[in-house]
Amino acid sequence: MGITLLRAADHRRMPWKNGGGETTEIAVFPPHAGLSDFDWRISMAKVASDGPFSIFPEIDRTLCILDGNGLGLSIEGQGCIHLNTPSAPLSFPADIPVHARLTDGPITDLNVMTRRGRFTHTVRRVDVEHPMTMPVRGTPAVILCHHGAIRLDDETQAAQLASLDCLLIDNAVEKPLRLSGPGRIFVIEIFQGP
Template sequence: MGMSLLRAAGYRRMPWKNGGGETVEIAVFPSHAGLSDFDWRISMAKVAGDGPFSIFPEIDRTLCVLEGNGIELSIAGKGVVRLDPASEPLAFPADMAINARLTDGAITDLNVMTRRGVAAHRVSRIDIDGAIERQAAGAPTLVFCQYGTLELEADGERADLSVLDCALVEAPPTVPLRLSGNARCFVVEILYG
Protein backbone atom coordinates (compact mmCIF):
# COMPACT_ATOMS: atom_id res chain seq x y z
CA MET A 1 0.00 0.00 0.00
CA GLY A 2 1.21 3.47 -0.80
CA MET A 3 -0.20 6.90 -1.42
CA SER A 4 1.40 9.67 -3.49
CA LEU A 5 0.14 13.23 -3.49
CA LEU A 6 0.45 14.96 -6.87
CA ARG A 7 0.22 18.74 -6.54
CA ALA A 8 -1.25 20.81 -9.37
CA ALA A 9 1.85 23.05 -9.44
CA GLY A 10 4.02 20.06 -10.36
CA TYR A 11 2.07 18.79 -13.37
CA ARG A 12 3.89 18.56 -16.69
CA ARG A 13 2.71 20.75 -19.58
CA MET A 14 3.11 19.48 -23.14
CA PRO A 15 1.66 20.07 -26.62
CA TRP A 16 -1.30 18.08 -27.88
CA LYS A 17 -0.44 15.18 -30.14
CA ASN A 18 -2.05 17.04 -33.08
CA GLY A 19 -0.38 20.35 -32.13
CA GLY A 20 -3.71 22.13 -31.63
CA GLY A 21 -3.23 23.08 -27.98
CA GLU A 22 -1.60 22.23 -24.68
CA THR A 23 -2.28 19.44 -22.21
CA VAL A 24 -1.44 19.28 -18.52
CA GLU A 25 -0.33 15.78 -17.62
CA ILE A 26 -1.48 14.82 -14.12
CA ALA A 27 -0.17 11.25 -14.01
CA VAL A 28 1.13 8.64 -16.44
CA PHE A 29 2.36 5.05 -16.16
CA PRO A 30 5.11 4.10 -16.69
CA SER A 31 6.20 7.36 -15.08
CA HIS A 32 8.26 8.66 -18.02
CA ALA A 33 6.13 7.22 -20.82
CA GLY A 34 5.39 9.29 -23.89
CA LEU A 35 2.17 9.53 -25.89
CA SER A 36 2.86 6.29 -27.76
CA ASP A 37 3.89 3.94 -24.94
CA PHE A 38 1.84 4.64 -21.79
CA ASP A 39 -0.32 2.00 -20.06
CA TRP A 40 -2.53 4.75 -18.64
CA ARG A 41 -2.58 8.54 -18.56
CA ILE A 42 -4.64 11.26 -16.86
CA SER A 43 -4.50 14.84 -18.11
CA MET A 44 -6.37 18.14 -18.40
CA ALA A 45 -6.64 20.37 -21.44
CA LYS A 46 -8.13 23.71 -22.35
CA VAL A 47 -10.06 23.49 -25.60
CA ALA A 48 -10.29 26.98 -27.09
CA GLY A 49 -11.42 26.19 -30.64
CA ASP A 50 -13.34 23.74 -32.78
CA GLY A 51 -11.50 20.92 -34.51
CA PRO A 52 -10.55 17.24 -34.57
CA PHE A 53 -9.39 15.30 -31.54
CA SER A 54 -5.98 13.65 -31.63
CA ILE A 55 -6.20 9.98 -32.61
CA PHE A 56 -4.60 7.49 -30.22
CA PRO A 57 -4.43 3.96 -31.71
CA GLU A 58 -5.48 1.14 -29.35
CA ILE A 59 -6.48 3.59 -26.59
CA ASP A 60 -9.78 3.87 -24.71
CA ARG A 61 -10.63 7.31 -23.38
CA THR A 62 -13.02 8.99 -20.95
CA LEU A 63 -13.71 12.72 -21.18
CA CYS A 64 -15.21 14.96 -18.49
CA VAL A 65 -15.89 18.69 -18.81
CA LEU A 66 -14.53 20.55 -15.77
CA GLU A 67 -15.27 24.17 -16.76
CA GLY A 68 -17.05 26.03 -19.54
CA ASN A 69 -20.41 25.91 -21.25
CA GLY A 70 -19.91 22.67 -23.10
CA ILE A 71 -18.66 20.88 -26.16
CA GLU A 72 -20.30 18.78 -28.86
CA LEU A 73 -18.43 15.72 -30.07
CA SER A 74 -19.19 14.22 -33.48
CA ILE A 75 -18.08 10.62 -33.06
CA ALA A 76 -17.75 8.50 -36.19
CA GLY A 77 -20.61 6.00 -36.28
CA LYS A 78 -22.13 7.27 -33.02
CA GLY A 79 -23.55 10.69 -33.86
CA VAL A 80 -23.25 13.88 -31.78
CA VAL A 81 -22.83 13.92 -28.01
CA ARG A 82 -23.03 17.13 -25.97
CA LEU A 83 -20.98 17.39 -22.78
CA ASP A 84 -20.96 20.09 -20.09
CA PRO A 85 -19.88 20.15 -16.43
CA ALA A 86 -23.14 18.42 -15.36
CA SER A 87 -22.67 15.52 -17.83
CA GLU A 88 -21.57 12.08 -16.74
CA PRO A 89 -18.06 11.06 -17.85
CA LEU A 90 -18.12 9.91 -21.50
CA ALA A 91 -16.15 6.80 -22.48
CA PHE A 92 -15.21 6.18 -26.12
CA PRO A 93 -12.43 4.67 -28.26
CA ALA A 94 -9.66 7.24 -28.82
CA ASP A 95 -8.79 5.75 -32.22
CA MET A 96 -12.07 6.87 -33.83
CA ALA A 97 -12.43 10.08 -35.82
CA ILE A 98 -13.91 12.71 -33.48
CA ASN A 99 -14.60 16.34 -34.26
CA ALA A 100 -15.28 18.85 -31.48
CA ARG A 101 -17.41 22.00 -31.56
CA LEU A 102 -17.55 24.36 -28.61
CA THR A 103 -21.09 25.41 -27.68
CA ASP A 104 -20.21 28.79 -26.12
CA GLY A 105 -16.55 29.56 -25.43
CA ALA A 106 -13.56 27.57 -24.24
CA ILE A 107 -13.77 24.57 -21.91
CA THR A 108 -11.35 22.71 -19.68
CA ASP A 109 -11.61 18.93 -19.74
CA LEU A 110 -10.28 15.94 -17.85
CA ASN A 111 -9.02 13.01 -19.93
CA VAL A 112 -8.37 9.46 -18.78
CA MET A 113 -6.77 7.05 -21.24
CA THR A 114 -5.76 3.38 -21.03
CA ARG A 115 -4.07 1.11 -23.54
CA ARG A 116 -6.58 -1.47 -24.81
CA GLY A 117 -5.52 -5.02 -23.97
CA VAL A 118 -3.20 -3.78 -21.20
CA ALA A 119 -5.51 -1.91 -18.82
CA ALA A 120 -9.03 -0.52 -18.56
CA HIS A 121 -10.50 2.25 -16.44
CA ARG A 122 -13.61 3.58 -14.74
CA VAL A 123 -14.24 7.24 -13.90
CA SER A 124 -16.77 8.40 -11.29
CA ARG A 125 -17.66 12.00 -10.44
CA ILE A 126 -18.49 12.46 -6.75
CA ASP A 127 -19.76 15.52 -4.90
CA ILE A 128 -18.79 15.36 -1.24
CA ASP A 129 -20.26 17.35 1.62
CA GLY A 130 -19.20 15.50 4.76
CA ALA A 131 -17.65 12.04 4.48
CA ILE A 132 -18.12 8.93 2.36
CA GLU A 133 -16.36 5.61 2.13
CA ARG A 134 -15.80 3.44 -0.91
CA GLN A 135 -13.63 0.50 -1.84
CA ALA A 136 -10.51 0.97 -3.93
CA ALA A 137 -11.42 -1.09 -6.99
CA GLY A 138 -8.43 -0.24 -9.14
CA ALA A 139 -4.73 -0.75 -8.79
CA PRO A 140 -4.01 2.12 -8.70
CA THR A 141 -6.97 4.30 -7.82
CA LEU A 142 -6.56 8.05 -8.34
CA VAL A 143 -8.62 10.77 -6.68
CA PHE A 144 -8.62 14.13 -8.49
CA CYS A 145 -10.03 17.17 -6.64
CA GLN A 146 -11.80 19.46 -9.12
CA TYR A 147 -12.70 22.10 -6.55
CA GLY A 148 -13.02 22.51 -2.80
CA THR A 149 -10.84 20.75 -0.26
CA LEU A 150 -10.71 17.04 0.32
CA GLU A 151 -9.11 14.71 2.84
CA LEU A 152 -8.36 11.17 1.68
CA GLU A 153 -7.56 8.35 4.10
CA ALA A 154 -6.61 4.80 3.13
CA ASP A 155 -4.94 2.09 5.23
CA GLY A 156 -3.57 4.53 7.80
CA GLU A 157 -2.24 7.03 5.24
CA ARG A 158 -3.72 10.46 4.65
CA ALA A 159 -3.55 13.19 1.99
CA ASP A 160 -5.08 16.67 1.92
CA LEU A 161 -6.10 17.73 -1.59
CA SER A 162 -6.83 21.25 -2.80
CA VAL A 163 -8.11 22.44 -6.17
CA LEU A 164 -6.70 20.30 -9.06
CA ASP A 165 -4.52 18.15 -6.78
CA CYS A 166 -4.55 14.38 -7.25
CA ALA A 167 -3.75 11.43 -4.97
CA LEU A 168 -2.54 8.12 -6.36
CA VAL A 169 -3.40 5.16 -4.12
CA GLU A 170 -1.83 1.74 -4.60
CA ALA A 171 -4.23 -0.44 -2.63
CA PRO A 172 -5.93 -3.82 -3.01
CA PRO A 173 -9.72 -3.85 -3.50
CA THR A 174 -10.23 -4.74 0.17
CA VAL A 175 -8.94 -1.33 1.35
CA PRO A 176 -11.64 1.30 1.98
CA LEU A 177 -11.04 4.86 0.84
CA ARG A 178 -12.49 7.52 3.14
CA LEU A 179 -13.18 10.86 1.44
CA SER A 180 -14.18 13.83 3.56
CA GLY A 181 -14.58 17.56 3.04
CA ASN A 182 -16.60 19.78 0.74
CA ALA A 183 -15.49 19.13 -2.82
CA ARG A 184 -16.18 17.72 -6.25
CA CYS A 185 -13.78 14.96 -7.15
CA PHE A 186 -13.24 12.32 -9.78
CA VAL A 187 -12.26 8.81 -8.76
CA VAL A 188 -10.30 7.01 -11.48
CA GLU A 189 -9.87 3.26 -11.17
CA ILE A 190 -7.19 1.63 -13.31
CA LEU A 191 -7.98 -2.04 -13.92
CA TYR A 192 -5.34 -4.53 -15.06
CA GLY A 193 -6.11 -8.05 -16.28
Protein backbone atom coordinates in the same frame (compact mmCIF):
# COMPACT_ATOMS: atom_id res chain seq x y z
CA MET B 1 -0.77 0.25 -0.36
CA GLY B 2 1.30 3.26 -1.37
CA ILE B 3 -0.12 6.78 -1.59
CA THR B 4 1.49 9.60 -3.58
CA LEU B 5 0.24 13.18 -3.44
CA LEU B 6 0.33 14.90 -6.85
CA ARG B 7 0.03 18.67 -6.41
CA ALA B 8 -1.58 20.71 -9.19
CA ALA B 9 1.50 22.94 -9.46
CA ASP B 10 3.64 19.89 -10.32
CA HIS B 11 1.49 18.51 -13.17
CA ARG B 12 3.47 18.46 -16.44
CA ARG B 13 2.35 20.68 -19.33
CA MET B 14 3.00 19.61 -22.90
CA PRO B 15 1.60 20.06 -26.46
CA TRP B 16 -1.30 17.94 -27.70
CA LYS B 17 -0.30 15.04 -29.90
CA ASN B 18 -1.80 16.84 -32.92
CA GLY B 19 -0.29 20.19 -31.88
CA GLY B 20 -3.71 21.85 -31.55
CA GLY B 21 -3.39 22.88 -27.91
CA GLU B 22 -1.83 22.11 -24.54
CA THR B 23 -2.40 19.18 -22.21
CA THR B 24 -1.58 18.93 -18.52
CA GLU B 25 -0.36 15.44 -17.67
CA ILE B 26 -1.32 14.28 -14.18
CA ALA B 27 0.00 10.71 -14.26
CA VAL B 28 1.27 8.23 -16.85
CA PHE B 29 2.42 4.60 -16.92
CA PRO B 30 5.07 3.47 -17.53
CA PRO B 31 6.65 6.50 -15.82
CA HIS B 32 7.99 9.03 -18.35
CA ALA B 33 6.17 7.32 -21.26
CA GLY B 34 5.45 9.51 -24.27
CA LEU B 35 2.19 10.07 -26.13
CA SER B 36 2.68 6.99 -28.32
CA ASP B 37 3.87 4.35 -25.83
CA PHE B 38 1.88 4.77 -22.59
CA ASP B 39 -0.25 1.98 -21.11
CA TRP B 40 -2.42 4.47 -19.23
CA ARG B 41 -2.52 8.25 -18.96
CA ILE B 42 -4.55 10.81 -16.99
CA SER B 43 -4.53 14.42 -18.15
CA MET B 44 -6.46 17.66 -18.42
CA ALA B 45 -6.70 19.91 -21.46
CA LYS B 46 -7.98 23.39 -22.20
CA VAL B 47 -9.95 23.39 -25.44
CA ALA B 48 -10.12 26.94 -26.80
CA SER B 49 -11.27 26.31 -30.39
CA ASP B 50 -13.20 23.83 -32.49
CA GLY B 51 -11.20 21.04 -34.07
CA PRO B 52 -10.29 17.35 -34.26
CA PHE B 53 -9.17 15.23 -31.33
CA SER B 54 -5.76 13.55 -31.51
CA ILE B 55 -5.85 9.92 -32.68
CA PHE B 56 -4.38 7.34 -30.28
CA PRO B 57 -4.21 3.83 -31.84
CA GLU B 58 -5.45 0.97 -29.61
CA ILE B 59 -6.47 3.37 -26.82
CA ASP B 60 -9.81 3.71 -25.01
CA ARG B 61 -10.70 7.14 -23.64
CA THR B 62 -13.09 8.66 -21.09
CA LEU B 63 -13.79 12.40 -21.18
CA CYS B 64 -15.36 14.66 -18.52
CA ILE B 65 -15.93 18.42 -18.64
CA LEU B 66 -14.38 20.15 -15.62
CA ASP B 67 -15.09 23.81 -16.45
CA GLY B 68 -16.80 25.86 -19.15
CA ASN B 69 -20.08 25.70 -21.05
CA GLY B 70 -19.49 22.36 -22.73
CA LEU B 71 -18.88 21.07 -26.22
CA GLY B 72 -20.40 18.86 -28.86
CA LEU B 73 -18.44 15.80 -29.96
CA SER B 74 -18.99 14.33 -33.40
CA ILE B 75 -17.78 10.75 -32.92
CA GLU B 76 -17.52 8.53 -35.99
CA GLY B 77 -20.29 5.95 -35.84
CA GLN B 78 -22.01 7.57 -32.84
CA GLY B 79 -23.25 10.92 -34.14
CA CYS B 80 -23.03 14.11 -32.08
CA ILE B 81 -23.00 14.00 -28.28
CA HIS B 82 -23.18 17.14 -26.12
CA LEU B 83 -21.10 17.22 -22.92
CA ASN B 84 -21.14 19.79 -20.11
CA THR B 85 -20.10 19.82 -16.46
CA PRO B 86 -23.16 17.86 -15.19
CA SER B 87 -22.77 15.19 -17.90
CA ALA B 88 -21.74 11.67 -16.96
CA PRO B 89 -18.20 10.67 -18.02
CA LEU B 90 -18.23 9.69 -21.70
CA SER B 91 -16.20 6.67 -22.89
CA PHE B 92 -15.27 6.10 -26.53
CA PRO B 93 -12.38 4.71 -28.61
CA ALA B 94 -9.49 7.15 -29.03
CA ASP B 95 -8.53 5.69 -32.42
CA ILE B 96 -11.57 6.86 -34.39
CA PRO B 97 -12.16 10.37 -35.80
CA VAL B 98 -13.70 12.79 -33.27
CA HIS B 99 -14.39 16.48 -33.89
CA ALA B 100 -15.14 18.95 -31.08
CA ARG B 101 -17.32 22.06 -31.38
CA LEU B 102 -17.39 24.42 -28.39
CA THR B 103 -20.81 25.45 -27.09
CA ASP B 104 -19.89 28.91 -25.78
CA GLY B 105 -16.25 29.63 -25.00
CA PRO B 106 -13.30 27.49 -23.86
CA ILE B 107 -13.63 24.40 -21.68
CA THR B 108 -11.28 22.32 -19.54
CA ASP B 109 -11.63 18.56 -19.73
CA LEU B 110 -10.40 15.53 -17.82
CA ASN B 111 -9.10 12.79 -20.08
CA VAL B 112 -8.39 9.19 -18.99
CA MET B 113 -6.84 6.77 -21.49
CA THR B 114 -5.86 3.09 -21.27
CA ARG B 115 -4.24 0.76 -23.80
CA ARG B 116 -6.82 -1.69 -25.09
CA GLY B 117 -6.03 -5.31 -24.22
CA ARG B 118 -3.68 -4.35 -21.37
CA PHE B 119 -5.73 -2.09 -19.10
CA THR B 120 -9.29 -0.89 -18.59
CA HIS B 121 -10.61 2.01 -16.49
CA THR B 122 -13.64 3.55 -14.85
CA VAL B 123 -14.29 7.20 -14.01
CA ARG B 124 -16.94 8.51 -11.60
CA ARG B 125 -17.77 11.92 -10.18
CA VAL B 126 -18.53 12.14 -6.45
CA ASP B 127 -19.82 15.18 -4.54
CA VAL B 128 -18.53 15.14 -0.96
CA GLU B 129 -21.00 17.16 1.11
CA HIS B 130 -20.71 15.28 4.42
CA PRO B 131 -18.08 12.91 5.86
CA MET B 132 -18.37 9.57 4.06
CA THR B 133 -16.60 6.27 3.47
CA MET B 134 -16.00 5.13 -0.08
CA PRO B 135 -14.43 1.89 -1.34
CA VAL B 136 -11.72 2.41 -3.94
CA ARG B 137 -10.40 -0.29 -6.24
CA GLY B 138 -7.88 -0.33 -9.04
CA THR B 139 -4.18 -0.85 -9.59
CA PRO B 140 -3.83 2.10 -9.31
CA ALA B 141 -6.64 4.47 -8.39
CA VAL B 142 -6.41 8.25 -8.71
CA ILE B 143 -8.55 10.75 -6.80
CA LEU B 144 -8.73 14.18 -8.46
CA CYS B 145 -10.09 17.09 -6.40
CA HIS B 146 -12.15 19.04 -8.92
CA HIS B 147 -12.98 21.86 -6.51
CA GLY B 148 -13.26 22.53 -2.80
CA ALA B 149 -11.00 21.06 -0.13
CA ILE B 150 -11.05 17.31 0.40
CA ARG B 151 -9.48 15.36 3.24
CA LEU B 152 -8.90 11.64 2.64
CA ASP B 153 -7.61 9.09 5.11
CA ASP B 154 -7.36 5.38 5.74
CA GLU B 155 -6.08 3.56 8.83
CA THR B 156 -2.50 4.77 8.40
CA GLN B 157 -2.30 7.87 6.18
CA ALA B 158 -4.11 11.13 5.49
CA ALA B 159 -3.96 13.76 2.76
CA GLN B 160 -5.54 17.15 2.14
CA LEU B 161 -6.39 17.97 -1.48
CA ALA B 162 -7.04 21.43 -2.89
CA SER B 163 -8.46 22.15 -6.35
CA LEU B 164 -6.82 19.95 -9.06
CA ASP B 165 -4.55 18.13 -6.58
CA CYS B 166 -4.59 14.34 -6.93
CA LEU B 167 -3.92 11.29 -4.82
CA LEU B 168 -2.36 8.28 -6.57
CA ILE B 169 -3.10 5.04 -4.72
CA ASP B 170 -1.14 1.94 -5.78
CA ASN B 171 -2.99 -1.37 -5.48
CA ALA B 172 -6.11 0.11 -3.93
CA VAL B 173 -8.10 -3.18 -4.29
CA GLU B 174 -11.27 -2.56 -2.27
CA LYS B 175 -9.55 -0.01 -0.02
CA PRO B 176 -12.06 1.98 2.05
CA LEU B 177 -11.24 5.69 2.26
CA ARG B 178 -12.81 8.23 4.58
CA LEU B 179 -13.55 11.55 2.90
CA SER B 180 -14.67 14.93 4.15
CA GLY B 181 -15.23 18.14 2.22
CA PRO B 182 -17.05 19.98 0.99
CA GLY B 183 -15.95 19.51 -2.58
CA ARG B 184 -16.14 17.39 -5.71
CA ILE B 185 -13.81 14.59 -6.72
CA PHE B 186 -13.31 12.34 -9.71
CA VAL B 187 -12.42 8.74 -8.88
CA ILE B 188 -10.36 7.02 -11.58
CA GLU B 189 -9.79 3.27 -11.22
CA ILE B 190 -7.40 1.42 -13.55
CA PHE B 191 -7.40 -2.36 -13.93
CA GLN B 192 -4.94 -4.72 -15.59
CA GLY B 193 -6.27 -6.99 -18.30
CA PRO B 194 -8.81 -6.62 -21.10
